[in-house]
């Protein structure tokens with residue numbers, strides 16, 4: 001059951017969003033179940049909600065691709081969010097035509113244009129789990145790094161800016177190295193890189209430490225979702241935990257200066273927080289997540305997202321919104337019951353999709369059910 005004061009979406013309107021020409025939903029604060037056949041538009045609704053947080057949404061799509069085929073080229077999501085502080089109306093989207101050649105996503109909060117997308121974090125933290133994340137433990141390190149940085153961002157709103165400032169300075173250094181620019185330019189860029197790199201690494205290390213404390217504090221041997229053990233595989237992340245940040249910053253700046261020749265040949269910086277990885281182990285089995293079975297990996301990932309939701313609540317005092325795409329279908333009855341019980345304990349509003357309503361029967365009246373069919377949604381069935 002969603003707690004009183006927990007964040008919930010109480011109105012959602014979509015315009016020219018994916019396969020929705022127009023959609024208007026008015027759920028209450030309980031969980032929302034979206035059921036329908038493949039390709040009906042269930043994930044599209046979760047994707048729309050993911051734009052209530054900063055970033056590129058749960059599909060990391062190009063903004064142009066989100067606009068409905070055959071529409072005018074723009075799209076809009078408008079949501080009313082109800083939280084402890086009352087109601088907030090958030091609007092976001094892409095205008096069809098405009099003077100802005102970069103065509104950035106517009107964001108309005110209670111009628112005022114947001115200056116940065118991080119302002120959304122003052123209103124909502126949105127966490128998700130989708131089938132596309134199934135390969136997280138076995139796939140590319142870059143995906144795990146992005147996942148890690150999203151974990152950090154939900155509790156530390158400056159994190160995305162630090163990461164992008166580091167990347168900007170790094171790209172500029174790559175360019176100057178390639179063009180054989182003056183070493184005084186490189187000194188300045190490397191100083192910037194070192195400053196941001198250490199801030200990024202420190203925030204990641206802090207997140208991992210908080211996660212470990214939280215998982216230990218809430219350890220439940222009966223839970224169907226095993227405890228995850230997180231370790232950061234990156235020199236800077238290890239060092240910031242053991243040495244003063246200024247020392248780590250100076251050392252990384254020197255490393256960069258010494259590596260200019262090799263980095264020029266490689267065409268990139270060969271060390272830094274952009275090379276770090278998130279290592280996840282199955283706690284009870286003491287086994288690398290990548291070595292676990294498919295089912296164990298799914299359970300581990302779900303446990304990680306649930307633990308993250310708890311961490312967000314403990315660190316920010318606000319419950320996040322949880323988007324779970326096709327999660328119930330892959331759990332047996334016992335684990336599904338465990339998921340619903342965990343959602344009740346968290347007191348969050350969860351939006352869940354599935355092809356079959358029967359998957360959600362155990363939620364009884366703790367959820368409202370909507371049928372999705374070919375870009376239309378019919379209310380509580």
Ligand SMILES: Nc1ncnc2c1ncn2[C@@H]1O[C@H](COP(=O)(O)OP(=O)(O)OP(=O)(O)O)[C@@H](O)[C@H]1O
Pocket residue numbers: 017018019020036037038039040041042043044045065066067068069353355372
């Ligand atoms: N820009 C777009 N314009 C119009 N339709 C689109 C656009 N992008 C995606 N679609 C369509 O949206 C449909 C619904 O996609 P969605 O991923 O939400 O389905 P789903 O209900 O989650 O299905 P599944 O159960 O297979 O995951 C797909 O048929 C897809 O072709």
